Amino acid sequence: MNQKVVTLGEVLMRLTVPNQKRLFQTVNFDVNFGGSEANVGISLAHMGLKNSHITALPHHDLGERVVRFLNMNNVGNEGIVRKDGRLGIYYLECGAMQRPSRIVYDRFDTTFSYLKEDEIDWDAVFEDANWFHYSGITPAISQSVADVTLRALKEAKKRGVKTSGDINYRRNLWQYGKQPLDVMPGLVELTDYVVGGRVDLENCLGIYDDDWSRNCELVLEKYPNIKAFSKSIRDSHSASRNDLTVVMYKDGKLYTSKKYEMNNIVDRIGGGDAFMAGLIYGLLNLNEQQTVEYAVAASVLKHSTIGDVNLSSKEEIMHLVDGDNVGRLLR
Amino acid sequence: MNQKVVTLGEVLMRLTVPNQKRLFQTVNFDVNFGGSEANVGISLAHMGLKNSHITALPHHDLGERVVRFLNMNNVGNEGIVRKDGRLGIYYLECGAMQRPSRIVYDRFDTTFSYLKEDEIDWDAVFEDANWFHYSGITPAISQSVADVTLRALKEAKKRGVKTSGDINYRRNLWQYGKQPLDVMPGLVELTDYVVGGRVDLENCLGIYDDDWSRNCELVLEKYPNIKAFSKSIRDSHSASRNDLTVVMYKDGKLYTSKKYEMNNIVDRIGGGDAFMAGLIYGLLNLNEQQTVEYAVAASVLKHSTIGDVNLSSKEEIMHLVDGDNVGRLLR
Amino acid sequence: MNQKVVTLGEVLMRLTVPNQKRLFQTVNFDVNFGGSEANVGISLAHMGLKNSHITALPHHDLGERVVRFLNMNNVGNEGIVRKDGRLGIYYLECGAMQRPSRIVYDRFDTTFSYLKEDEIDWDAVFEDANWFHYSGITPAISQSVADVTLRALKEAKKRGVKTSGDINYRRNLWQYGKQPLDVMPGLVELTDYVVGGRVDLENCLGIYDDDWSRNCELVLEKYPNIKAFSKSIRDSHSASRNDLTVVMYKDGKLYTSKKYEMNNIVDRIGGGDAFMAGLIYGLLNLNEQQTVEYAVAASVLKHSTIGDVNLSSKEEIMHLVDGDNVGRLLR
Amino acid sequence: MNQKVVTLGEVLMRLTVPNQKRLFQTVNFDVNFGGSEANVGISLAHMGLKNSHITALPHHDLGERVVRFLNMNNVGNEGIVRKDGRLGIYYLECGAMQRPSRIVYDRFDTTFSYLKEDEIDWDAVFEDANWFHYSGITPAISQSVADVTLRALKEAKKRGVKTSGDINYRRNLWQYGKQPLDVMPGLVELTDYVVGGRVDLENCLGIYDDDWSRNCELVLEKYPNIKAFSKSIRDSHSASRNDLTVVMYKDGKLYTSKKYEMNNIVDRIGGGDAFMAGLIYGLLNLNEQQTVEYAVAASVLKHSTIGDVNLSSKEEIMHLVDGDNVGRLLR
């Protein structure tokens, strides 16, 4: 396979409270790394694609730790900028049963928030690229990285690279003076494939309808550049049991995946990013129905894996899509 | 909130076999602390009440360890007596699936069993108190602490403090020469709110009827001082799956909570004490139906938490009672 | 109880990836030991029988580690031969949810594969023995241990010792030039009790029928020495949820156990060996229906236990067979 | 003992790389808490004094974690202010042999840096207080906490409470526009007991002389309010071996402690704060020579203990000062 995906976004250190303790009890943390867009890129790398991730990291040894994490996962270094500053952090308390998982963020004023357009070697990053992906998180962080996002979309378009955006809305970000409606429409205009739910559409694009298909139509009327629209649907029975489906609206048709019952969830973080990666893989390599099946299976497998990133190969995902003998020991 | 609960009881060290090993295999232990009544007091402290716990602990550094545990959980020190002797222990082997959890006790002849009435500063302990709680475990340990229990109830009554008792019957205790029927009725006569199941009533009060409501009526006929009677009902499908309901009989009416399906149980120990604490909180702050709903939700959340104690705040418990989006990630 | 079982087989070191990580991520391994036949023997030792296990282990300290493991589990040393060479290994990546567990073997050219008939003190091993058990794995490893297996069966028969064989077929073994059909029939002719599924029968005995009862009849026609035929039936819903039943064909009748729903599976490895051990125990001590119930309960309890071996006592297994209050805390 | 010490300062979370790994390799962190002045206060609490610590902590559960840490160590809550914001962090890579330990700070813009004078209940904090201690770190953080420091000194003086300051100079702080020479002299004028080395004196007070005694005299000429001047002298042979002495200049005399050879250092962080706590304890309870001996022994014992805080009791410190059978097992 000779496909390369460019992703843009912050990589945070995740400090997870181990052994099902509460955050206010903890005596140690497990260390993982993630960020919505990097999760997508690394998932695609595990499916066999190339990935170049644009981000900024501190000079100090914790920044080096992240570089090693990215290297280890086969992410290309071309888009990694090293600067002074701090690494963003989030603390994860793992839920169980009827007790939800909880996140405490400490991600303001990070090195990434100061990343500038001209610090990136756009030619190196986009060399041989087929796809560019961003999310609604980056433009919410600072004007500087909102500008980087717009620039990246333009660089992609300039080179004929396909683009996708996960326009997830994060209320607690957006503190630099701009509102989503000031920024997101300009980005979506340059986006071929959009992922988002009703709340995201309402806040980022100002479009709302109770019916999701109608919602899609309204978006597509306003943004005729969009080629497909997708989201995952999660029913949360408890922190340990969710059900998951993926739907995609494309060329006037709604494609719906099989619904998976997810019991004994291991790690729910990054489930949406795994779905996003599955979607991109499918759009590049599969037909529409296969795409939603692949995307939902990718997300399900993520829930069985510690860390923000789906580590499954495309063979493992296809094995679940094919669905015989689910969970049977492989010798 | 300006409520204070006084509790009385032994605090044991719990040595838990980690990593799902059997006790006869173990190479290490996780350390927790608990005891039925302290569990109730600490749970209430996590709900925002004050708690003063009456107990006795050894002088040595393991006793100090328990004091630090209590301090950390916001328990007042007024009722803690330091004496020579040993700390009681229980070993916990964690069950899974169809294999039950198992406890080995090593709790005879402990410092607590020698605690004497006049070692306690009753005025300091009961200053500003609204409630006193005890269980049927303490009077089963020794004459000395049975006397302390009776004295505490009298001190509470003298000051107009409400009283509750969880009259759980533990066959393996009661080795100092008295039987439950010699001791428990005298305590129940001074108790406003009683928790117990059929087996407990039969052994502690000599009252038995197959029908639980009728059981309650018989108890209330004999002990007209009792204002309400409650218990939790647990269906055990496996060590990993229990279902839970709470019922309360008050003023001639039976209040029944929602029934929760508890899958993927993390730690079942202290589930009854969490229910007891929820009940006390409800009786102090909520109406009857709210009380049983709060009590059962508190107990459910305990099952998701490592250790003997429910660490949930009242907001978290109410969040489950309200019941939308159970288990959904909180950012 | 004064029963003694002789088992023959390789003991491998199992290196398990802890904390639900993938093998390609691991920074440490948990160490267990197991092998199909040793698992059977040790399970029986935990049920109160004596066990003498025939195997070969390296001289170095890792071989010593295995000896200590066997000693600790009450396995007699008479059949343990120490030689030069390497210890076989298997790597276990633990699945969860819809992601299967995976095994990577590194078990060629081990000390065990060079074990020779005349290195074993057959009299010491079979002293006071009631039963001999082998599996289809050993004769697949090398000519030398295939010869040992045949010799052991003859030694058993010579002494009037009952014999059982779990004729599981492992495609990846059988690399020394012989095929199962060259070897297994000669062993089955000396076997009183046989365990195997359709795939095993087809490959090891060349007998196949879609209907399992018919399959049994065909086998019994060809091998009239066989007294009973059994297998477990596993429905795999996911790596975390399997359902399990045991069936046994004996004297023209089919005995079927209760079907267990196994949720929250802790460790699936050795489930078949626990069933095998339960079957042997039952055939020695129980009637037919009790035997299948005991065998399936033994296997279910194995799934709740870390490691290859069922550590349950016969009382614990009987407690599950009796089935009241499954999973209820034992104080 | 009825002595109470008030301390003021930030409490940071320390994330320690375990198992002697490098920071850029780490897969987990051990969690400790500390800060120069809190370390002093908690050390004194372990010696039997009361301690009330003035600080600000975030509302979220990580702030709660710190409160539990303080409670557990017997620190009074009167001076703890809860506000929005983030918790300061430092990362510790543990050195060994000739490789030094390394710290990466992430402590800008924390909740503490926004603490304001009027958020503190000065009467509650200083009730029954004998001593107030601060360090040169707090005034380096922000104007707001520099103001709090000055105010605290005035509140102390107003009440006749003795004061001490550890005027350690931290070049990387001091980024809010003021220089040490703008701020520190005003604080030192209100300080009875000062700790600092040549570099600290030069940068904070503008006084320098190669000879330390002469340095002291120069300081005392300019600040006649100072009653004693002290410092510890550390010879660093390697990360695992330091030698330590304490000197104190008081009433024109120089007191010098025994010199300790510290091999196999366990945790060097907080060694200076343990000395500071020992000094305060000595100045309150011992004569001059005893004071330097007690202070150096306290610091030595800190080096044997994980975490920022000296956990030794005064009996343990005195045991080392007395010096027989050093390190001999205590049964």
Add this chain to the structure above:
Amino acid sequence: MNQKVVTLGEVLMRLTVPNQKRLFQTVNFDVNFGGSEANVGISLAHMGLKNSHITALPHHDLGERVVRFLNMNNVGNEGIVRKDGRLGIYYLECGAMQRPSRIVYDRFDTTFSYLKEDEIDWDAVFEDANWFHYSGITPAISQSVADVTLRALKEAKKRGVKTSGDINYRRNLWQYGKQPLDVMPGLVELTDYVVGGRVDLENCLGIYDDDWSRNCELVLEKYPNIKAFSKSIRDSHSASRNDLTVVMYKDGKLYTSKKYEMNNIVDRIGGGDAFMAGLIYGLLNLNEQQTVEYAVAASVLKHSTIGDVNLSSKEEIMHLVDGDNVGRLLR
């Protein structure tokens, strides 16, 4: 080698505070097992001798845990009595540098203290035995086990088995009404080889002289049955650095070993028992000077090993006695 040593004594569970924490901080314990005489027996088993250990253990699974520990270390089961009761415990806080290790005992009223003479199958235990060893700890525990000790010595003498006693005096034991001088002389009269220091001799035998050789002479005058007298001499520089020598007085001559500088001590517990085991091995197999060299080297190696027991083989001990390339990597 065909030598068998019988030992008698309690086996305690040791709960060690890991990660250099203080006991009052601990959140987990490492589990080891030991007891002075069992340590001697197991050390000898690692040197290739047979060992049969006389002790009593509870019926419950923690007792089973100890049996597995003994089995694993090749201790024969003939002398293990299972009874009701509790397992003795000791808590170990590990010192470092100038901070000593500390032990908290919880060993009263244990199963072992109720062991009775007639519960032991003396013939089975002493079958093929060459040596019997006891210590001064057992007769200090209860009248019942003091009686067992005397009986064991008589059983040994009756069979011509050599006897040794480590008459270490433990002040905190001896609470059952007898004093050492009431009991120990009767035991020493039946003892061939005695180990003890000045304090032990004074308290157990009432003999004291400042000069140790003279001390030996006085003992030998009174107890002409004694064939040799030995002790180890430990200089404690810190918890991490001790120096060690062994001396033995035999046939009027004093044999002195090489003095070892022990830096970076890993675990000091059981150092004396390792010396004792080395002494017994030497007296059975080596000449006098070799014996003291072997005994001191065995003890030094114990200090490098976690747990109460010396795990070194006789080859490893001899390798140190020979002393070339100490500590050089063995491939």
Add this chain to the structure above:
Amino acid sequence: MNQKVVTLGEVLMRLTVPNQKRLFQTVNFDVNFGGSEANVGISLAHMGLKNSHITALPHHDLGERVVRFLNMNNVGNEGIVRKDGRLGIYYLECGAMQRPSRIVYDRFDTTFSYLKEDEIDWDAVFEDANWFHYSGITPAISQSVADVTLRALKEAKKRGVKTSGDINYRRNLWQYGKQPLDVMPGLVELTDYVVGGRVDLENCLGIYDDDWSRNCELVLEKYPNIKAFSKSIRDSHSASRNDLTVVMYKDGKLYTSKKYEMNNIVDRIGGGDAFMAGLIYGLLNLNEQQTVEYAVAASVLKHSTIGDVNLSSKEEIMHLVDGDNVGRLLR
């Protein structure tokens, strides 16, 4: 810096017994990776050079684990061949004090041993290369990789790339029919810089003299192509304390480094490879005396680091060479 080093050699998985346990006790392993030549390459990568490592790894996920290890450490992939087979292993038991560390190898018949000359893309590997390094271990493994070594040297020479060889002699390898004297001289003839001690020279080149300088002269007479000759000198006081010096013979002069006392050794494995890497760095960038000082300091720092590889940067090594304030905390 724009230097690139090519290395050739097997990468083994190292399974380390943690917590200072013996191999025969272990319940888990820490996982590291290493191999003499890869250690050299990765050390150089940490000093800022590029490294391309020639090796062969199995297809399965454990092979993938090694690839991730190499990626993470910035090793180029060009020389990594994936094939069927097994990964070589070595087990490490960590010594302490007078007890040596011990290694058990399980490295025969590995994937690497089947690596063939024509499986390597020599142009890609040597693109921009300045240096090629091999050791005497690879030619000892199999004819096939001995051939690869010779070919690599020829490829280097063809391109004007400098070459170095660490001719360490491993007696237990060399089992494929050739002896060192059959193979090594042909390699040394193509080597510019040679490292080896007296035993290595004797066995690999057949040259021996008691005096090392004379030894060097003899080698240089026979191999005039050699430009410099070096070795490290280690005095082993115990497993925890070694002293280290480096000497280099070049252009008729002997350069000797400072001698370091290494106390509290953390991990001795790879100390020689760290010296080798330091030597290569020095020969490329420093003068002769600086080179031996840099090489010895690099090796000393390795001893403070867990794992086979020196993780120090050139700044850290230079900091030790400069030698002020050794071990002082870096904030």
